[in-house]
Amino acid sequence: MQIELDSLMPKPLIEVFSWHSDIWRRNVCFESGKRYQLDAPSGNGKTSLINLLCGLRGDYEGDWRIDGRSAAGYDPIDWCALRRRRMAVMFQDLRLLPELTVDENIRLKTVLTETALTPAPASMLAALGLESLNGRTVGSLSWGERQRVALVRALSQPFDMLLLDEPFSHLDADNTGIACELIDQACRERGAGFIMTSLGYDYPLVTDQRLKL
Amino acid sequence: MSRNAANRKQRRRLLNRVLFSGRSRFQALAAMTSFVFGLVLLLVSLNLAIGIYRATRPDHGMHADYLIVNKRVSIGGMLTSMRPTFSEREIERLRAQPFVVDVGEFTTSRFRVSLIADPAASRPTDASDDVSPAAGIGMEMPLYTDLFFESVPNRFLDIVPHNWDWTPEAPHVPIILAREFLNLYNFSFALAQGLPQIPESLVGAMAGWVTISGPHGERTLPARVAGLSDRFPSIIVPASFMRWGHDQVARQRPERPSRLIVKTGRPADSVMLDYFSSHDYQINSERLRAGQFGRMAFVALGVVGGVGTLFVLLAVLLLILIYRLQLAEAAPRIGLLLQLGYSPPILTRHMLRRCWISVSFIALITAGVLTVVLPAGYRRLHDLGFDTGQTLAPGTLIAGVAVLGVTTLAHWITIRHAITANNPGT
Numbered sequence: 001m002q003i004e005l006d007s008l009m010p011k012p013l014i015e016v017f018s019w020h021s022d023i024w025r026r027n028v029c030f031e032s033g034k035r036y037q038l039d040a041p042s043g044n045g046k047t048s049l050i051n052l053l054c055g056l057r058g059d060y061e062g063d064w065r066i067d068g069r070s071a072a073g074y075d076p077i078d079w080c081a082l083r084r085r086r087m088a089v090m091f092q093d094l095r096l097l098p099e100l101t102v103d104e105n106i107r108l109k110t111v112l113t114e115t116a117l118t119p120a121p122a123s124m125l126a127a128l129g130l131e132s133l134n135g136r137t138v139g140s141l142s143w144g145e146r147q148r149v150a151l152v153r154a155l156s157q158p159f160d161m162l163l164l165d166e167p168f169s170h171l172d173a174d175n176t177g178i179a180c181e182l183i184d185q186a187c188r189e190r191g192a193g194f195i196m197t198s199l200g201y202d203y204p205l206v207t208d209q210r211l212k213l
Numbered sequence: 214m215s216r217n218a219a220n221r222k223q224r225r226r227l228l229n230r231v232l233f234s235g236r237s238r239f240q241a242l243a244a245m246t247s248f249v250f251g252l253v254l255l256l257v258s259l260n261l262a263i264g265i266y267r268a269t270r271p272d273h274g275m276h277a278d279y280l281i282v283n284k285r286v287s288i289g290g291m292l293t294s295m296r297p298t299f300s301e302r303e304i305e306r307l308r309a310q311p312f313v314v315d316v317g318e319f320t321t322s323r324f325r326v327s328l329i330a331d332p333a334a335s336r337p338t339d340a341s342d343d344v345s346p347a348a349g350i351g352m353e354m355p356l357y358t359d360l361f362f363e364s365v366p367n368r369f370l371d372i373v374p375h376n377w378d379w380t381p382e383a384p385h386v387p388i389i390l391a392r393e394f395l396n397l398y399n400f401s402f403a404l405a406q407g408l409p410q411i412p413e414s415l416v417g418a419m420a421g422w423v424t425i426s427g428p429h430g431e432r433t434l435p436a437r438v439a440g441l442s443d444r445f446p447s448i449i450v451p452a453s454f455m456r457w458g459h460d461q462v463a464r465q466r467p468e469r470p471s472r473l474i475v476k477t478g479r480p481a482d483s484v485m486l487d488y489f490s491s492h493d494y495q496i497n498s499e500r501l502r503a504g505q506f507g508r509m510a511f512v513a514l515g516v517v518g519g520v521g522t523l524f525v526l527l528a529v530l531l532l533i534l535i536y537r538l539q540l541a542e543a544a545p546r547i548g549l550l551l552q553l554g555y556s557p558p559i560l561t562r563h564m565l566r567r568c569w570i571s572v573s574f575i576a577l578i579t580a581g582v583l584t585v586v587l588p589a590g591y592r593r594l595h596d597l598g599f600d601t602g603q604t605l606a607p608g609t610l611i612a613g614v615a616v617l618g619v620t621t622l623a624h625w626i627t628i629r630h631a632i633t634a635n636n637p638g639t
Contacts, residue, residue: 056637076557077558080551083554095552097546099234104230107223108231108553111223112553112554
């Protein structure tokens, strides 16, 4: 998968955009085998970019393409298929279903994609210390626990590109390390890459390119 | 169960939990109950109305479609000895009415007719087993009576005996007798006089000699009852015999008809009844009673059906509103499912499937109630004299399917709207 940005600019940022950016209003290309970390303080459009790249917002100037095809040409069904098969997303606000249990939240994804996964969701939950919380509703978990559930859900599907929006913001160092290992493993298994936004911290995760947003 | 099927089942269960978490379940159940109630009212009244319509329609055995019409006999007419006959013009005008399918004239004999019931008459002409009991009746019941004959065009007969085409060479004159006459004899005359009752199966063997006489002489021929009619309160002979009799002994044309038989497509038509009363025509109202009752039943069933339709309409509205409420409650979760990659077709299929299950459930319960209610309705109609048969009319089935179809369609539109409204990025 090849994602090319062509002078892209989210509309809400047009008025305020005044800083140096490697992404906005530039020509950038993300390739599925590679790993990108995008650093920026808050307010520079990290979440906007993630939502834009998975088709959840269409309010932008310029153009961007997936495998040469303009994103403007994708309809809702195309986007859904893309998110189901080729692009996994971990949202900053997690977007879990609080009334469902941990297990149900994960299964909501696995019953949709119907693919055998490595690493298996159960083993990822176990690695992140969530095994005992399996039957609890997500609403009853702490934010840090929820963040780990959201990461497992994002990794429980096939993808060419993984979009991570500040994925470790509420994790301690140990869990961040385990999460990085799982991300690394899942990407290697799939031959996929990731685009991860962060506030500029260093994580135990090898990246091919760090860009300033 | 294959892995895929298990997966799908799990997915359906999860989606149901996410989308319909049960807060409006009781409301939906109440709406479905009133829906079933309305649908039953609508379909039962429709089906019974179709049954009554069929029963009172032409070509059905109730004979409400054949009316015998005559003019009122007035005192003025009695004094002036003017007979209340129908002129050519009056018949043409009647024939032109929209409710009239066909008009036939009764031809009344202008010669005298007398009958002697005589067992000897049957012997040379009929060798069937019926002969001897009939002969016995004849012997026990020596009967002489003055009679009259009428004839009508063959197309108006409810039974046409096999030897009805009479010629002067025929072994006997076939006669069709009103079943009423036989009943009158069996249950009134025979009982009062101590005479034997005659079963219908032996009527065909009742035979005798008919004598017709007029200014130009007299003829005596063997005659036999060829059948019983429910349609004519009269004694009917073949038209060919009637012509022959007039030629032979009366030597004059028959009079203008004083009675007509009218075949109508709409026995319960008020326009028809108004027409007859405004022209001072009388009709055999007994026959019309079923038709008039049918009209009343139509009105009653119309009211019930109207209430049912109203119920169905309100229930569909309620169902849709509740469904919209459910989907509005689920809107953020629909949006989230779309974000996770549950595409609009997947979600639509899932929700439609659920809707289908509800609709099938409604259809099943309605069908169950109908199988109990409809036979009771038929029994009631049967008691009232309607031979409607016990069938589910195709019209009823179509109406039921149409109502359920429209309901499904309305749900589908609601679903589409909910999904489009929650599509991210648009």
